[in-house]
Amino acid sequence: MVFTVTASPSVDTSRIRLQIRALQPQLSVWRRQLHQRPELGFQEQFTSEFIAAKLREWGIEHETGVAQTGIVALVKGDRPGPVLAIRADMDALPIQEENEVDYRSQHDGRMHACGHDGHVAIALGTAYYLSQHRDFAGTVKFIFQPAEEGPGGAQPMVAAGVLNNPDVNAIIGLHLWNNLPLGQVGIRAGAMMAAVELFECTIHGRGGHGAMPHQTVDSILVGAQVVTALQTIVARNLDPLQSGVVTVGKFEAGKASNVIADSAYLRGTVRYFDPALANFFDRRIEDIIAGTCRSHGATYEFHYHRLYPPVINDGAIAHLIRSVAEDVVETPAGVVPDCQTMGGEDMSFFLQEVPGCYFFLGSANIDRGLAYPHHHPRFDFDETALGLGVEIFVRCVERFGTNTHPLDGISR
Structure with a gap:
């Protein structure tokens, strides 16, 4: 087996704020609970209930049953501003897990082999932090989407009106990426995925x-x-x-x-x-x-x-995420520009409707044996990436609500 990651990462998390660093153990717990109960597209009942229970516990406004198993939640800042959506996919794959870990899949023939359990944990962590720290302008709409691996949940969610009421001005999302070492961020304006x-x-x-x-x-x-x-x-x-x-x-x-x-x-x-x-x-x-x-x-x-369709990133939102990533990650060549893959993603349907950006967050750690490729039965990732993801998302929210970065074409 050949890995594209060739160096073991050393990540300084000092730029992650203390409150998010303190949340890191809980992010890992959430991710592992979800990892043990993987569900295929439009069957994410446990996952949906898990997310809804956390949102209720935190007093976050939300709607369940969107496009069957999807969830949409709102966190409002302490002053008016634009609406930024954060998308996280929830589904697993029909793969038999081969990892010998205490949080391995409890369902034969099903596995979170692409990191979607981590995506949900990052979005939950971001929602929790923002609900406790509302010193930002605008509203954040969290879109927990089913069936990215197939047959596709983004298009049904768009059809269900998740980008409206309130109208979304821009959308962002990330993919934990074992083709990059822990802490690197891959980003590109324009076509990023096929x-x-x-x-x-x-x-x-x-x-x-x-x-x-x-x-x-x-x-x-x-x-x-x-x-x-x-x-x-x-x-x-x-x-x-x-x-x-x-x-x-x-x-x-x-x-x-x-x-x-x-x-x-x-x-x-x-x-x-x-x-x-x-x-x-x-x-x-x-x-x-x-x-x-x-x-x-x-x-x-x-x-x-x-x-x-292809994933086409908006230039202004890509610039916003890149500026945030450059402030957060400290690994050598921390931001990888012009990152592309022939892999596909139904995040593209959201990006056809509103400006936005999808990016990769490096999650591989060869020294710990966490570098198997996506969709492999031994796929796993370094959970340090979860806190990094929350920090990046939170900073994007904070900056999106200000006028400190040019966001061409974004209605305010």
Whole structure:
């Protein structure tokens, strides 16, 4: 296994205010309680009840049952100002956990293998701190979102009106990121994460005896040529200055070594940053499949699904978060600019509606064995990142309500 993190971090937390440092043990407790009870998309009943119980305990105004299991909460400052939303996703993955820790998943086949338990803990910590320290301008709307891993909870929450009443002026969110060492912050104005699109194709040939191929239309041969030809899309049809990925992740055909299969099934994913490519890949993929099948006398069925658009960060909000991060993190190269990944996120649906920024908070610690990649059965992270996340969020709230930073296009 190869990790992208190559150095063990040493993080000075002195820039985290004392009240948030004191909250760090509780953040870890919350995260571990959630880690033990992972739930899949739109099934986050325990998680939702856990969050709601904390909000009730702290006297924070909130609404439950939004887009099935989502929660929206409001914390108002002591003076008027803009509305900043903070989004945290809640769901887990269908993965069997292999970590031998006392807080390991209690549900077979389910695991928080992407850090969403930490995202909830950070948002809860931020909500608690702000409810106790309301010396900021404006209102903070906390959006606890279900089903980021699939089938997607952001779009239903937008449709449910979570960005209204009161109207959100901007939205921020973070992802704990084991591709960066603890304490580093990855951020970028513009496209940061890719669109996620899926395709599937069944190729219909004519089966027969493996020793008599002239009597058949070999669906495996056709499928293999389709897989190869699809790789020409990025290499020869896309502008070399643009980024794109076409991956066939599943190829199923045949049952015996001496039988030519009459059908083959392909399934894959497409990734890109430029929204202008939204209608490009599906047409080109089908053109290649159709042409290849026609040349061999095969037929096909093709389905294409646009899952998430690219994550496009607003420049002014990215500047705000970067300025905060530069004041908080003290590791070498603490802020990683122009950070991008072909991974996808349905935070993109919120960013299509209001200006905002999604960023990465480094959470890997190789010395402690906490550097397995996301979606790995041994994924875990350094919980020191939880306090860092709360501090960054709180400072963003405090600065967003002032006029000390240019927030172009943000209505006040």
